[in-house]
Amino acid sequence: MRISLNWLRELVEVKLSPEELAHTLTMAGFEVEDIEDRRTWANGVVVGRVLERQPHPNADKLSVCQVDVGAAETLNIVCGAANVRADIYVPVATVGTYLPNIDLKIKPAKLRGVPSQGMICSLKELGLPNDVDGIHIFTGENLPVGSDVRPLLGLNDVILDVTATANRADALSMVGIAREVAALTGGKLSIPQPGEVVVTQNSGKLGLKIGDTQACPAYIGTVIEQVKIAPSPEWLQQRLRAAGVRPISNVVDITNYVLLEWGQPLHAFDKDRLQTVAGNGNLNIGVRFANQGESLKTLDGQTRTLTTQNLLITANDKPVALAGVMGGEETEVYEGSQNLVLEAALFDSVAIRRSSRSVGLRSEASGRYERGVNRAELEIACRRALALINELANGVIVHQEIADTRPDPATWSRFIALRLDRVNEVLGPVDLGEDTGELQANDVVRILTALGCQLTPTEERTWNVAVPPYRYRDLEREIDLIEEIARLYGYDHFCDTLPQKAEAGYLPIDQELVRKLRASFRAEGLTELIQYSLVKPGSDRQIVLSNPLFAEYSALRTDLISGLIDAFQYNLEQGNGSLNGFEIGRIFQQEEDGLREADAIAGILGGDRNLGKWSKGGREQAMTWFEAKGILESVFQQFGLQVEYQPDCRDERLHPGRTASLWIGGNRLGVFGQLHPQLRREKDLPDSVYLFQLDLDALLDALDQDEILIPTFKSYSTYPASDRDIAFFAPVKISVGELEKAITKAGKGLLESVEIFDEYRGENVPQGQRSLAFRLVYRASDRTLTDAEVEPVHNKVREALVEKFGVNLRS
Secondary structure, eight states: OEEEHHHHHHHBOOOSOHHHHHHHHHHTTOEEEEEEEGGGTTTTEEEEEEEEEEEOTTOTTOEEEEEEOSSSSOEEEEEOOTTOOSSOEEEEEETTOEETTTTEEOOOEEETTEEEOEEEOOTGGGTOOOOSSSOOOOOOSSOOTTSBSHHHHTOSOEEEEEEOOTTOGGGSSHHHHHHHHHHHHOOOBOOOOOOOOOOSOOOOOOEEEESOTTTOSEEEEEEEESOOOOOOOHHHHHHHHHTTOOOOOHHHHHHHHHHHHHSOOEEEEEHHHHHHHHOSSOOEEEEEEOOTTOEEEBTTSOEEEOOTTOEEEEETTEEEEETTTEEBGGGOOOTTOOOEEEEEEEOOHHHHHHHHHHTTOOOHHHHHHHHOOOGGGHHHHHHHHHHHHHHHHOOEEEEEEEEEOOOOGGGSSOEEEEEHHHHHHHHOOEEOSSSEEOOOHHHHHHHHHHTTOEEEEEETTEEEEEOOGGGTTTOOSHHHHHHHHHHHHOGGGBOOOOOSSOOOOOOOHHHHHHHHHHHHHHHTTOEEOOOOSEEOSOSTTOEEOSSOSOGGGOEEOSOSHHHHHHHHHHHHHTTOOOOOEEEEEEEEEEETTEEEEEEEEEEEEOSOSOOOGGGGTTOOOOOOHHHHHHHHHHHHHHTTOOOEEEEOOOOTTEEEEEEEEEEETTEEEEEEEEEOHHHHHHTTOOSOOEEEEEEHHHHHHHHOSHHHHSOOOOOOOOSOOEEEEEEEEEETTSOHHHHHHHHHHHTTTTEEEEEEEEEEOSTTSOTTEEEEEEEEEEOOSSSOOOHHHHHHHHHHHHHHHHHHHOOEEOO
């Protein structure tokens, strides 16, 4: 929020410089992001009176002016503005003046042969917004020439850009900041207290119908007649501009002014337009939630389709405004308005937040309602606005209707028990210079009293603290009061304390294993990818968000594979070549018994892993299925995992004949396979693209074993091995993995390793079968094996293959 120091000084006594005040607020938790010193914008610019204006002899669009700036001699100034004329008061930048907003220092010059001794300025050149094309002309008469223009333009001011934390809704107003400054500096408050509203007729010209009292606990509707719409006075326009708000007209400016002053959003309707929308009969203002499919054209010119989450203001049940967000264009105040209905209301923060998000519209009003508007000062803000409308727009208050379901005002102040011992226990010792101490009871009383709290002693070093209504939302517990004490006493006044003994930290085993997995996949040449968890809706078992930020990202991903395919395609389209990458992330699924989320690790492979192409004559070689599988096998081998592969065809995105499910210890680990040819053609991808996805929880469970986490040394044999080859015809439907498992089981004891080294299909091989050849290595750790020891075991292997699979042995 932009804070004008001139305005702030009218509300609270400020003795600090702008820089000191900014530091004080920042240290108290209100970060000052910028200090805008407007006094430098027009330093040296004075009021001048144009005595005479003549055409330039050598230029059609220039004028030669004689300007009185209160000096001994009048100035000869060449001006290019079309609106310059004699007998007007204008801002004049004299020689030597520096204008920082246009980075210009005024020097004596000649323009088309005519000397010029200064510059007549526009508001834009002085850093102010300007709707007029040309120089600025003061509207006053008999202004003192030569006087400083800054008080006339509101440039004798400093603006602080203050950011309030989300829990401090009260600080989104000048009154709230003034209270905070008074508590921090001890300055005297001078908050305006408007008088009571005088209703001249009370003729029943307005009715209220609140459909949801929880969403709208209080509503004040006031009918004002005989209003004269005109520009606001200069002081009001200057304050709005300083706050970053564009002046529009006196009535609209007053509602914005009260919003900034008290933090209470207001809205003015044109009563005659309301009546036109409502139709004949009595005018009833209502508050209800929208029906599905209703629409409303808001003040920004956008026609918005409404949902049941939108809270509406209605005229005889016809929508005229988005409650707490923005008014409707059809009933806005315009230059011809004569009769008004002023709305001052309280709306539920959750209802306004949902309504604002559902239509993608945030405003100054909705931002305050979302944080929580002070319910105790609704009437004060309303009376303040009505007093200003009466003063600046000559409005006459003829009727006021109030609907109020707020709880009893006695409950608006919360009572919290506070213990001095607990305060010092939490905050620790206080730095007293050469010594340390603790907070005293008078410190606590002084600080909390400055915040508007009332303290009643209950026991020794204990109080019952009454919280002021404007701090009701953020001061809820004893710890909140302790935080306020620390904040106002000054965090820098407390001693720095550290634990006496620090213990070494460590990672949980799951995090350590995940880091090792990342390192292993990177070591295999894979790039780690990070993608959004939000995806487009439309897939089965998806969890769809009920209130998404964007329709394109309105569902949670059910796997990682789809995102990897898109990433592969994107890299190809950008000319980066085929991608070898992996991702560790969370997936979400809709199950019969509820929602399920789990962590997964997935990868996509398809790029040539040989970076040096010179050995292949510059030709890129496609990755084979076995090379891709070898990357996974290498990672599993590093962790000492024995993973079993089984044929699988459940995932339609993968090739049905080149896809395997992965199993470990009888638990399904994941899937690995080649991209389906049809999907590959649709996305214009290379022939050889391989994907895998593993259940990270299942993988971590398998790794969480002592023999894997703490590998033990196993002695190796110093005796030679004895190897045997075995070849046979086997049905194609029998996988090599099943054969290897049977061989290992039969040769257990002496068999050290088994490896396939040949496969053949074709001539001399029976139909539906293939020729396979395995190399079996036998070894003992304590002796050299003899043929008499090896042959019985080898024969047992042969017999097991024939008995279990019916193979036809060839050797």
